[in-house]
Amino acid sequence: MVFYPWYPALMLAVECSNVIGIRLQSIAAGTVNAAEETSLMVSEKVDAAFEAGSMLLGGKKTADVIDFYRKHVAANVARLS
Numbered sequence: 001m002v003f004y005p006w007y008p009a010l011m012l013a014v015e016c017s018n019v020i021g022i023r024l025q026s027i028a029a030g031t032v033n034a035a036e037e038t039s040l041m042v043s044e045k046v047d048a049a050f051e052a053g054s055m056l057l058g059g060k061k062t063a064d065v066i067d068f069y070r071k072h073v074a075a076n077v078a079r080l081s
Contacts, residue, residue: 019076
């Protein structure tokens, strides 16, 4: 498939943008604790970056890393919605 490496990456970008919007709306509306949410957001990103790096060093494909990130983004959407 010609679009395979690019389409999931594009979808990841769109999904991440949606999570950012949901998080900002939740923080602005006061439905989540802003300090806890930002701390969670940073720790999630650091943990995911280390895990993605270890996946790549372990021989995984870029597509596997994109799928890994998409699963984490979907979990955040489910948690925040």
